[in-house]
Structure formats: structure tokens, C-alpha cells
Amino acid sequence: MEEPFVKTEIRKDENIVYKRTCFLVDRPLSYCPGCGHGVVHRMLMETLEEMNIQQQTIGVSPVGCSVLAYDFMNVDMLGAAHGRAPALATAIKRMWPDKFVFTYQGDGDLAAIGTAETIHACNRGENFTIIFINNGIYGMTGGQMAPTTLPGMRSSTSPYGRDVLTMGYPLKITELIAHLPGVNYVTRQAVHTPSHVRKTKKAIRKAFEIQKEKKGITFIEVVSNCNSGWKMTPVQSNKWMEENMFPFYPLGDIKVDGKLVEKKETVEKE
Amino acid sequence: MGELRLMKGNEAVAEAAIRAGCDGYFGYPITPQSEVMEYLMAEKPHERTGMVVLQAESEVASINMLYGGAGTGKMVMTSSSSPGISLMQEGISYMAGAELPALVVNIVRGGPGLGTIQPSQADYFQAVKGGGHGDYKMIVLAPASVQEMCDHTKLGFELAFKYRNPVMILSDGAIGQMMEKVMLFDPIPRRSDEEVIKQNPWAATGKPANREHIIITSLDLDPAGQEKVNLKLQAKYRKMEENEVRYETLGCEDAEYLLVAFGLSARICQKSMDLARAKGIKVGLFRPITLFPFPSRSINELGRKVKGMLVVEMNAGQMIEDVRLSVGCNIKIEHFGRFGGIIPTPDEVVKALETQIIGG
Numbered sequence: 001m002e003e004p005f006v007k008t009e010i011r012k013d014e015n016i017v018y019k020r021t022c023f024l025v026d027r028p029l030s031y032c033p034g035c036g037h038g039v040v041h042r043m044l045m046e047t048l049e050e051m052n053i054q055q056q057t058i059g060v061s062p063v064g065c066s067v068l069a070y071d072f073m074n075v076d077m078l079g080a081a082h083g084r085a086p087a088l089a090t091a092i093k094r095m096w097p098d099k100f101v102f103t104y105q106g107d108g109d110l111a112a113i114g115t116a117e118t119i120h121a122c123n124r125g126e127n128f129t130i131i132f133i134n135n136g137i138y139g140m141t142g143g144q145m146a147p148t149t150l151p152g153m154r155s156s157t158s159p160y161g162r163d164v165l166t167m168g169y170p171l172k173i174t175e176l177i178a179h180l181p182g183v184n185y186v187t188r189q190a191v192h193t194p195s196h197v198r199k200t201k202k203a204i205r206k207a208f209e210i211q212k213e214k215k216g217i218t219f220i221e222v223v224s225n226c227n228s229g230w231k232m233t234p235v236q237s238n239k240w241m242e243e244n245m246f247p248f249y250p251l252g253d254i255k256v257d258g259k260l261v262e263k264k265e266t267v268e269k270e
Numbered sequence: 271m272g273e274l275r276l277m278k279g280n281e282a283v284a285e286a287a288i289r290a291g292c293d294g295y296f297g298y299p300i301t302p303q304s305e306v307m308e309y310l311m312a313e314k315p316h317e318r319t320g321m322v323v324l325q326a327e328s329e330v331a332s333i334n335m336l337y338g339g340a341g342t343g344k345m346v347m348t349s350s351s352s353p354g355i356s357l358m359q360e361g362i363s364y365m366a367g368a369e370l371p372a373l374v375v376n377i378v379r380g381g382p383g384l385g386t387i388q389p390s391q392a393d394y395f396q397a398v399k400g401g402g403h404g405d406y407k408m409i410v411l412a413p414a415s416v417q418e419m420c421d422h423t424k425l426g427f428e429l430a431f432k433y434r435n436p437v438m439i440l441s442d443g444a445i446g447q448m449m450e451k452v453m454l455f456d457p458i459p460r461r462s463d464e465e466v467i468k469q470n471p472w473a474a475t476g477k478p479a480n481r482e483h484i485i486i487t488s489l490d491l492d493p494a495g496q497e498k499v500n501l502k503l504q505a506k507y508r509k510m511e512e513n514e515v516r517y518e519t520l521g522c523e524d525a526e527y528l529l530v531a532f533g534l535s536a537r538i539c540q541k542s543m544d545l546a547r548a549k550g551i552k553v554g555l556f557r558p559i560t561l562f563p564f565p566s567r568s569i570n571e572l573g574r575k576v577k578g579m580l581v582v583e584m585n586a587g588q589m590i591e592d593v594r595l596s597v598g599c600n601i602k603i604e605h606f607g608r609f610g611g612i613i614p615t616p617d618e619v620v621k622a623l624e625t626q627i628i629g630g
Contacts, residue, residue, distance in 0.1 A: 081337075
């Protein structure tokens with residue numbers, strides 16, 4: 001049998017440049033290799049560690065691929081019913097106004113079954129942070145059409161492509177939410193390259209800093225790949241995401257300090 | 271001690287919630303229970319005790335706010351009426367599964383569907399047999415007066431935390447709307463955040479360095495694990511059956527016949543009893559106060575003494591199934607009910623007793 005690749009002689013403190021944050025539980029993630037969820041989990045938990053707010057934070061996980069997020073995030077967590085995370089978070093924050101509260105939701109959870117809870121929590125200006133993973137598909141249930149599935153995009157319930165005339169249009173819920181007065185900060189990010197990962201982490205930090213000041217909802221959409229659901233390799237899926245998802249869901253800030261950002265025509269590409 | 275007031279049943283629930291030290295109310299308007307939130311908003315409980323009152327966008331949101339609040343160890347409640355309670359069933363099932371304490375008040379109106387805004391008892395099955403999915407139970411309290419609307423609110427919170435389980439008050443539009451005198455209990459201060467953390471070590475209150483992180487969920491994908499969860503829940507429900515049965519008997523000592531009724535029907539049956547006794551019929555009244563756990567043993571014992579029972583309900587015959595199961599089939603047990611929002615008269619009940627049980 002082959003020896004595992006462990007060079008113990010180089011495991012010295014002075015050689016360590018990066019390690020798992022203790023805010024992530026030491027256990028294998030349940031996500032497919034190549035999926036963006038693990039990266040977002042890490043950025044979120046690293047942010048909480050840097051702010052040193054483990055004891056001040058309560059999170060809400062959704063139903064979807066990240067239903068087990070509470071197993072990985074080392075903070076107190078509640079598992080919500082499908083789509084209801086913003087309702088839970090509303091009450092948690094009202095009951096414990098000095099805690100940091102976040103929801104972590106997918107597109108089906110946030111933009112289909114939970115549309116009402118999402119919009120009304122945002123419109124009330126609740127002081128919590130929503131992390132919204134948009135991969136245009138229902139991943140956990142096996143690749144069905146989501147509210148954010150692109151026109152023409154294939155899924156198990158749109159096997160010939162999404163026909164907008166019979167199946168409706170993709171919902172740009174992030175742009176919709178940005179117009180609500182209770183919302184302070186809205187941004188759309190990605191995690192497929194190191195520079196995008198850094199930007200996403202910065203956005204998460206900004207959101208939690210705004211939450212500290214109780215200035216309203218902070219909303220971070222992360223456009224992510226679903227290589228399993230899209231039936232591609234991770235590399236193919238990231239390329240497909242850049243070419244198809246980003247033109248429809250352009251990256252960048254949408255609302256900052258309660259003000260809508262002037263629309264830029266250029267689509268960010270790296 | 272206490273304070274005597276003339277109040278609507280719905281107002282008594284609201285005032286009792288503030289006095290019981292409730293931390294949060296989450297609700298959505300629906301007739302005939304809207305006075306609960308109206309009273310709360312007018313009373314400014316945020317100034318009185320620090321209690322949060324929030325009007326949600328739907329009953330679905332209300333019940334999930336309840337789930338969130340309860341998951342953090344706070345004392346939370348909602349109220350609604352039948353169609354709204356139907357929308358809440360998923361959330362109630364989740365709370366039972368995650369073992370969260372909360373109070374749900376159902377001011378029942380006639381159904382099915384949009385039905386009517388008049389009083390009814392047609393939600394007995396939904397409340398007692400588990401209206402949502404999965405094997406779960408709630409303790410169900412059935413007040414028959416404005417006084418009990420007040421008392422059961424306090425009791426409901428106590429039982430919810432004692433068993434870490436949702437508790438339902440199953441009332442109806444008449445008791446919610448009618449005014450009676452009520453002796454209000456002295457206010458109990460809300461628990462401090464430190465007390466909430468100390469008294470509810472299971473709750474998600476923020477992870478300190480010296481304990482594992484808390485996960486509030488009803489999910490266990492491993493069948494062996496989920497069976498264990500179910501066995502634990504069932505053991506809890508058996509404990510409720512042992513310890514929490516509540517009922518009231520009236521004139522049962524020499525009774526040859528029995529009226530069995532809960533809530534508003536029991537109030538009507540009190541008058542029917544007087545009318546029947548004036549006619550020389552020896553009739554008693556058995557009133558279950560907890561609908562789950564059901565007072566099966568006591569009804570069974572009475573079933574051996576009397577010749578027959580008339581179960582009076584403002585529905586098409588729901589509690590009668592539990593009465594028959596409790597008693598067996600040795601004596602005649604029949605149902606009399608009006609529905610769709612019609613309240614039976616005491617005379618109607620006496621006539622039903624005479625024709626269906628005594629003469630039947």
C-alpha cells in the first residue's frame with residue numbers, strides 16, 4: 001500500500017501560512033467536489049473569527065444543499081423549514097437584538113418558496129445578514145429548475161431548456177430587494193477565483209460591520225457553480241458560469257449605504 | 271392580590287401573556303381573534319415589560335418566527351383562527367420535532383375552507399391528532415370561560431417549557447369575543463437574558479468557548495437516529511398522559527346519564543343539565559380541560575356507572591371518537607352537534623339526550 005502523502009518534517013509553525021479556522025467544525029463537508037459552498041462557508045466563518053464574535057452569533061441554515069450547514073459552522077444554529085429562514089432570523093434578532101444573526105440560503109429556498117419571507121424581512125429592515133447562494137438549480141433534490149435558472153438552461157424539470165413562455169422568467173430577486181428602503185447593503189459576488197474569493201470575504205465583513213450598527217438588512221448574493229447539477233466538470237462549470245451566469249447576474253455592488261449604485265454597462269470578467 | 275376586570279376572551283389572552291412574562295408575540299390578523307394583537311399593540315408591552323409584538327406577513331411567517339424565537343429559549347406565542355392555524359401546521363410539526371416550547375392560541379371558527387367567522391369546535395381532530403406531518407402531539411387546553419383564557423395562557427407557557435413542546439389553547443370565536451369578569455394574576459417579570467441562558471441550556475443563545483455549538487433541528491437523515499428521536503418524543507407524550515390530565519365533573523355522583531363536552535359546549539351543557547334535572551333526569555357533566563392528554567381513565571370509570579353518554583360538540587362528531595375509545599362499547603354513546611357556526615341551545619341538548627340516549 002502506498003504511504004499517505006504526509007511530510008511531517010515540514011509541519012512546523014513557521015511554515016504554516018493558512019489553516020482551517022476553528023469556526024469550522026473539523027469534519028468532511030457534504031458538498032460535491034468543485035462546488036462553491038465550501039468556500040463561502042469558510043469565508044463566512046473566517047470573518048466571524050476575525051471579528052471574534054462566536055458567542056455573539058446565531059445562524060440559520062435552510063433546506064437545500066446547505067441544509068447541514070449547521071454541522072460545519074461552529075456557532076449556534078437553527079435549521080429552518082424550506083424558505084423560512086428570514087422569519088426565524090427576524091425573531092432571533094428581535095429576541096436578541098445585540099447578537100449577530102445570519103441566514104444562509106439557496107436560490108430555491110430564498111427566491112421561490114421563501115419569496116414572501118425574504119421580501120418582508122428585507123422590507124422591515126431587520127438587522128441581519130442574508131447570504132444567498134445562486135447556482136440556478138435545485139442541487140440537493142437532483143437538478144430541477146430553480147427560480148434563477150437561465151432562459152434556455154436545461155435541468156431535470158426543463159429537460160429541453162427553460163422555455164420562458166411556459167416556465168416563466170428567471171427572478172432577479174437581488175435587484176428587487178435592493179429597491180426596498182429597509183435594505184442597506186446589496187452586493188453580488190462569486191468565489192471561483194482567488195480574487196473573487198477575497199472580494200466575497202470583504203463583502204461579508206462589510207455586511208457584519210453594518211449589522212453591528214443596526215442599519216438594516218445586508219444581502220450578499222454569491223453566484224456559484226453546480227457542477228453536479230449542471231452535469232459538467234468543475235472547470236467546465238466555472239467557465240460556463242462566467243460565460244452565461246455573469247452576463248445575466250452581473251457581479252458587483254448593487255446598493256451601498258442605503259443608496260442604489262449607478263448601473264455600469266461593463267460586465268466584470270477576470 | 272390580582273386584579274378584577276371585565277374583558278373579552280381574546281383580550282384576556284393578550285393581558286395574561288404580558289403578565290406571564292412573555293418575550294415575543296408574532297401574529298397575523300384573522301377574525302375572530304384579531305383583538306389579541308390589537309390589545310397587545312395598544313398596551314405597548316415593549317414599554318411595560320420589554321415584550322416584542324410583531325405583525326408578520328402571514329401565518330406561515332408567524333409560526334416560523336415562533337420557531338426562531340423559541341429556539342433561542344425565549345417565551346413566545348402566536349394566535350390565529352382555523353384557516354390560519356391550518357397554514358401553521360408545518361411549523362408546529364417542526365417545533366414538536368425540534369422540541370421547542372411555544373404557545374399557539376386557536377380561536378376556532380367554522381369550516382371547512384374559508385367557512386365562516388362564527389364559533390366552532392371543528393378543529394378538535396387537527397389539534398389533538400396532530401394536524402401536521404409526522405408522529406407528534408401537543409398539549410391541548412380547552413378553556414370554557416374568559417377566566418380560563420387568562421389562566422390557560424399562563425399554564426400553557428409553563429407546560430410548554432416543562433416539556434419543551436408546543437402547547438395549544440383550543441378556544442372558539444364565542445369565548446374569544448364574549449366579555450366576562452376575569453381575575454388577572456399578578457405580573458411575573460420577564461426572565462433576564464442570563465436567566466434564559468441558564469434555564470435553557472439546550473437553546474441557541476450564542477456559543478461560549480466552553481460548550482459545543484447548539485443545533486436546533488428536526489432533521490436526522492439516519493433512520494436509526496430518527497427512530498431514536500421518535501421514541502424519545504413518544505416517551506415524553508406518555509409522561510404528559512401520566513401527569514397533565516385535567517378535567518372537571520359536575521353532578522356526576524348520582525348521574526345515570528352523562529353529557530360530555532369541552533369549551534363553549536360545556537358551558538351550554540351546564541344549563542342543559544339544570545333543565546334536565548328539573549325534569550327529573552339524573553344527568554351529570556364531564557368536561558375535559560386537556561384534550562390531549564385526554565382524560566380516558568376518568569371517563570372509563572364513569573362509563574361503568576352510567577347508562578349512556580351524549581357527547582355535545584360544535585362539530586360533526588370528533589371528540590366522540592376518543593370518548594368511545596375510552597369507554598368501550600358497553601353503553602350507548604351518541605353525538606349531538608351543530609356546525610357551521612351555529613351554537614346549540616340548552617333545550618336542543620336536552621331533547622337530544624331524551625331522544626338519542628334515554629328513549630333511543
